[in-house]
Amino acid sequence: MSQYPTSRHDVDISTLVSHVTIRGKATPVSPDDYMKLVRLAHDFKKAALYATRMIARGECTNIILRELRRMLNKAYGDSAYKVAKTAVKGCKFNGGNPYHIKVRKLFIVSEGEASRHGNRNIRLESTSTAKVKYPYDGSWIVLKTRFGEKYLPLVEEIVELARRKRLSYGARIVFRNGRIYLHISIPIKLYLKYFSKGRANGELIAGLDLNSDRINMVVIDRYGRIRDVKTEWFPEITSHGYPRGKARAKRLEALSRLLRYAYHHNVGIVVFENLLVIKRRRYTGSRTANRKITRFAKRELLRHGTIMAMKYGFKILLTNPRGTTHSKEHNKAVRKHGLDRHTASAYLIALRGIERSKKTQKVII
Numbered sequence: 150m151s152q153y154p155t156s157r158h159d160v161d162i163s164t165l166v167s168h169v170t171i172r173g174k175a176t177p178v179s180p181d182d183y184m185k186l187v188r189l190a191h192d193f194k195k196a197a198l199y200a201t202r203m204i205a206r207g208e209c210t211n212i213i214l215r216e217l218r219r220m221l222n223k224a225y226g227d228s229a230y231k232v233a234k235t236a237v238k239g240c241k242f243n244g245g246n247p248y249h250i251k252v253r254k255l256f257i258v259s260e261g262e263a264s265r266h267g268n269r270n271i272r273l274e275s276t277s278t279a280k281v282k283y284p285y286d287g288s289w290i291v292l293k294t295r296f297g298e299k300y301l302p303l304v305e306e307i308v309e310l311a312r313r314k315r316l317s318y319g320a321r322i323v324f325r326n327g328r329i330y331l332h333i334s335i336p337i338k339l340y341l342k343y344f345s346k347g348r349a350n351g352e353l354i355a356g357l358d359l360n361s362d363r364i365n366m367v368v369i370d371r372y373g374r375i376r377d378v379k380t381e382w383f384p385e386i387t388s389h390g391y392p393r394g395k396a397r398a399k400r401l402e403a404l405s406r407l408l409r410y411a412y413h414h415n416v417g418i419v420v421f422e423n424l425l426v427i428k429r430r431r432y433t434g435s436r437t438a439n440r441k442i443t444r445f446a447k448r449e450l451l452r453h454g455t456i457m458a459m460k461y462g463f464k465i466l467l468t469n470p471r472g473t474t475h476s477k478e479h480n481k482a483v484r485k486h487g488l489d490r491h492t493a494s495a496y497l498i499a500l501r502g503i504e505r506s507k508k509t510q511k512v513i514i
Contacts, residue, residue: 171333171340198250225258228259267316269282321334354418356420375496408454419458
């Protein structure tokens with residue numbers, strides 16, 4: 150069975166970039182609040198893990214939700230179910246066994262709810278204060294929060310809109326390396342109001358091929374002629390033992406440099422492969438190659454790349470990955486233009502952008 154769907158139509162990519170997350174540090178105001186927060190995080194983690202087993206067994210959704218709501222409260226229970234469902238889906242995508250899912254870090258998640266001042270369980274009170282619902286006695290855990298200075302005007306507006314019940318935001322509390330972080334997920338339009346970098350009105354099209362150790366970009370005009378080629382290399386990050394967080398940062402920095410270059414060189418449309426249509430990872434016979442595949446969160450890079458492109462005001466298109474590698478069309482591009490296989494893939498992605506831009510498909514602007 151193919152790892153791609155038979156339909157050539159792409160899904161609406163607004164589902165990929167409808168929200169963006171900002172992060173701040175959080176500190177409980179008292180030892181008692183800290184102990185309550187830790188207990189809640191332990192119970193939420195336990196509930197989410199329990200839900201993955203129930204989903205793997207094929208239990209009815211209503212039964213799972215009823216059990217989770219009994220363990221926590223309605224809003225926390227619903228959030229734990231969504232977390233578990235996503236974990237099981239990701240595990241299956243990677244070819245894993247859902248019964249072997251492990252959750253190492255403590256965390257708490259709460260979905261947004263505009264009628265409850267933005268969020269029922271985790272609420273921003275100001276740029277420096279947040280409250281977390283303690284479901285066992287109905288009290289609130291108070292946290293001191295600290296966001297980067299550039300985010301403060303945005304957080305102020307989030308608080309005000311939520312107070313007026315005009316905005317909902319997802320919230321996640323994460324324990325990592327002895328610190329506590331508060332993640333707030335907000336609509337992308339509100340984020341761009343503060344962090345837009347411009348409005349790309351160029352006439353050229355850039356195709357980007359995302360890989361574990363490089364990102365290739367080919368810029369073409371509307372006739373399909375190659376106008377520019379650039380590649381960002383980072384082979385060291387695929388080596389055994391290289392920190393995942395550092396590898397992620399390097400990939401994002403490289404992608405940011407390419408998009409900034411495209412913005413200043415008359416590009417108006419950027420094209421990525423639609424990785425959302427891939428049903429599962431495709432592994433090889435090479436242990437080294439498989440390690441690179443496993444350690445490369447390609448969909449995450451696509452999502453961040455899309456957000457970066459929106460900040461520059463590019464029009465963004467997604468194209469079906471089928472045929473961009475190991476195909477007659479790909480081999481022809483390699484021979485005709487003297488390109489390596491990754492650059493040839495980026496070229497084909499750009500060409501498909503011309504086709505897509507001529508059709509009445511949805512484009513993020």
